[in-house]
Amino acid sequence: MNKIDIRTVNVTQYIQPLREGGSLPAIVKADDGFLYVLKFRGAGQGKKALISEFIGGELARAMNLKVPELVFMNLDDSFSKTEPDEEIQDLLKFSVGLNLGLHFLSSAITYDPLVSEVDALTASKVVILDSLISNIDRTAKNTNLLNWNKELWIIDNGASFYFHHNWETWENHLTRTFPLIKDHVLLPKATSLTEALSEIKQLVNVDVIQEIVQNIPEDWLLSEGDFFNSNEMRAAYIAFLNAKLLMIDELVKEAADAR
Template identity: 80%
Template structure:
């Protein structure tokens, strides 16, 4: 099993904002010389969106989907002091510390269901990924997929695991499936769901799930508004993912019925 090795880099230059994203992510340069799409801890959904982005991205990678490299990004307070735009200035100020970056795929284009192509097994894997992580935001309106080098790349998983916005009731989600899969942008192309489920079972182990969760930065799990401890939160993420994973045949049937 390949070990997860998440690099930590420092932001050295704020290049420009990506205004198509509601949370105002940005293109930044890091001290390794590469460009990244930086997701800010100070944005609307805060650190929980970074956690969802990280878990979803690493599960996608584990099951053989293409995902840009994810890195932890240190942002210091110098950038907010030189930013003229007040909205961005505030965002930078509230995001000092550890954020999440995705390697920038230069010249990648947004997946368009009307013109872009992908094979049916990849489509089926993405559909089951989003059923497992309860991703409500991979629709025709907002595909959160890229085409790069003639391949499909999975990005933007921050709307997943929505149960963590209300920890008091998170256990209610353990018995559920994911009816919202009916709105998935790739559902019509997902004609090999059973085959995809077999691959996922072979590639995604309980140990891999636990390893992904263990790599969530402790700082992201600490919140004044949450009464749960960080250890309990990690255990809850693991239990939730395992509950979905154990119901993968049900998720396949649900997606097939919706299609």
């Protein structure tokens, strides 16, 4: 198993907001000279969306899917002071500290189910990934996928793990399947579910899940009014993913039936 090694960089320049995302992510430059799409901790779903993004992205990478490099990004308080737009100014102010960045794929285009190409195995793996992480937001209306260099790249998993918005009832989700997979944008092209399933079973196990969850920054797990402490939250994410892994055959059958 590859050890996860997430770099931490500092934001040096705020370039422009990406207004197509509901949470106003932005293109920024970091002190390593690269451009990133910055997901803000101060946005709507807060740090929980960053946790979903991180776990979903690294799980996709473990499945040999294409994901831009994820980095932790330090944002200091100087940017909000020079920003004229009040909405962005507030977002920057509430996002001081550690955020999440995705390497910016220059000239990538949004995946369009009508014209974009994707091979059946890749489509099938993405469908299974999203069943495992209960990602409700990879639909024809909002694909959250990019085509770059003739390959499919996964860029947005922030709407996954919706159990963590109410920790008091999280255990109710352990045995649930994912009927919303019927709306998945790649489901019509996911004709290699059996092959994808056997590959994922070889690539993803309890150790992979633990390694990913242990790399969530401690700071992201601390929220006022949360039911759990950070260790209990880590244990819950691991338990949830392990439960889904144990029922992966059922999840794949559900997707196949929905096709």
